[in-house]
Amino acid sequence: MTVCKFGGSSVADASQIKKVKAILDSDSKRNVVIVSAPGKRCRDDEKITDLLYKCNEMVQNGGSCKSMFSTIEKRFLSIADELNVDRKALISQLEEIRCLIDAGSGADYAASRGEYLSAFLISQYLDFEFVDASDCIVINSDGTVNPYSYDKIRMIVDNSKKKGFVFPGFYGSTEDGVVKTFSRGGSDITGSVVARAVGAALYENWTDVSGFLSADPRIVEDAKTIDTISYNEVRELSDYGASVFHEEAIAPVMKSGIPINIKNTNSPEDKGTLITPEGGERKLAGVSAKAGLSRIKIRKLMLFKKHGMRHALLTMLHIFGIRPSFSLYGIDSIVWFYDSRMASESVLAAMCERLKSEFELDEVSVDHGHAILGVVGSSVPSDGSYIRAAKALEDASIPVSFLNYGSSDVSYSFGIAECDRERAVKAVYDALFR
């Protein structure tokens, strides 16, 4: 059995969905399908999920989503018409959904309906069974998948008379049965969960690029495609900002070792990238840099003399909504990096005030505009490439705020300024990958 997940661009309009059908028809093993909500058809287009979030915002601001929702309705109905799918059932679904969003059903419910409607429509077009993810995928409060979900999915598939299945991606439900979404791009996670549940031999992840590239092609035009890569390397590359595959989507398939093939719906013959437990022969996989980070610096003489100081400080950060993604410790100082969107200036001012008084700090400051550049590959612990990468950054006059080497078996990273991100990726790529 091959589980196939099709992303937003693969189901953006009727002509893309016809390509999906052709891909499924060409191999009878491809009978379990996960779909995203329709994505952008062109550069200036809007994703259905973004429109749904806006509908919810309109309702939260005291209005109705009617005008915005009509754009969504038109888009789904025109897809149905072009695919010759009966619009009647779709119209009543759309009507019910709009009423529930207007009644204040919340952001998760609203956002999930893009995938719901997409799967509902495509299941009719393919004559596959529609399986509502909120009936079988339970998402815990920390965003992980409740193991009960695997048995439930398997039962549904085993007990059905149909030969094919379409699951909506991106959402499931809480233990109490309330619709809950994964983080953005989460249909990749649904694909992994379903692949593990049905014991798939292969999980194909269909998108609009022919696999992972060793650098962002908007920065390095001729970046090479990676033919095989390990689970760990993918997680790290995604964490450093490579956006082809959701980093949380590796966990569900990790134990069973199901290979994942990143494929291109617009060029199905391309081999794409194969993600396997061990990866391939190749030593260095890629370079990527994630921007949009802020830095908190604190300093206090004998900071760690008191037991539990780190924990207490982190708890305080969490209270103000900040979950750092990276930290550095010195004898009298700590530096944390976090996603800048986590806190506004007023929240930061209140947090600094509180940290300073409660922990009697000598200094606390926050600044923005940081990025982290990561180099990923299985040879990283022993190949000394970090020296060449550091030299390349120096030659390009790019200041480095830290070097993190040794915390991972497959990567190292440099702290750089956000404004240097593109130049840094180019310089390191030229030094290590050419």
Ligand code: ASP
């Ligand atoms: N439609 C959702 C998003 O735009 C989930 C996904 O496409 O995977 O984030």
